Amino acid sequence: MSEQKELKVEDIKTEAEEKRCPVQKSLYYVSKFLSDIMCGKCFPCALGTYEAKKRLENIISGKSTEADVFIIKRIANDMLEASRCKKGKDTARFVLEWMKSDALKDHLEGICHDRECLALIEYRIVPDKCIMCGECQVVCKPNAIVGEKMKPYFSGYLPFEIRQKRCTKCGDCIKVCPTGAIVVIDTKVKEEVKG
Ligand code: SF4
Ligand code: SF4
Ligand code: SF4
Structure with missing residues (x-):
C-alpha cells in the first residue's frame, strides 16, 4: 500500500x-x-x-x-x-x-485587479469598436457570443454580444479580436478593468 x-x-x-x-x-x-x-x-x-x-x-x-x-x-x-x-x-x-x-x-468593493476572481469580472463587446468579423464567435467554445457576421450589400445584422450566463470567462475571444472591441469590466462597478 x-x-x-x-x-x-x-x-x-x-x-x-x-x-x-x-x-x-x-x-x-x-x-x-x-x-x-x-x-x-x-x-x-x-x-x-x-x-x-x-x-x-x-x-x-x-x-x-x-x-x-x-x-x-x-x-x-x-x-x-x-x-x-x-x-x-x-x-x-x-x-x-x-x-x-x-x-x-x-x-x-468588487474589484480584482488581477482578473483572477471570475465572479467579479465580465467580458463585454464595445459596439462602436466591433467590425462584426465573427472571429470571437469562432473561438468561443461554450457558444456564448451571439451576432451576425457582416456581409456585403446586406444590412440589419444582429450585433455581436456576449451572453453572460454562458460565458466561462476563459478570455479566448479577447486574444483574437482584431480591434480590441472586447473588454473586461468589473461586474459590480461596471467599469473597464485597467490593465
Ligand atoms: S499547527 Fe497545525 S499542523 Fe501544527 S501541530 Fe498544530 S494542528 Fe498540527
Ligand atoms: S470569455 Fe470565453 S466563454 Fe466568454 S465570450 Fe469570450 S471566448 Fe466565450
Ligand atoms: S472579434 Fe471583435 S470585432 Fe470581430 S465580431 Fe468579435 S468583438 Fe467584433
Missing part, C-alpha cells in the same frame, strides 16, 4: 505564488493545506484554516463583508501565536503576507 506523501508548506507556497491575485494565492494555499492529513493538535490551526477557506471563498465570489477580512486576519494571527509546529506558523505567515496588500479592500 502506498503511503501518502506529506505536503511541504514551502512547495504549496511556490505553487500558490503562480497566481497573481493575493486572495487567490491564499485560497489556493489554504485549500492545499487542508487537503493534507490534519493532525488536529492545536485549535487555531485545525479549525481556523477551515474557517479561513470559507471566508476566502466568500471574498472571491463577491459576497464578502469586512467581517470576512477581519476573521481571516484574526485566525492567521492566532495561528502565528498558538500553533505548535513550524507548518502552522508558516501557514499563518504566508497568509498574513498576502493579506498585507490593498487587494482585500478592493475585493470588498
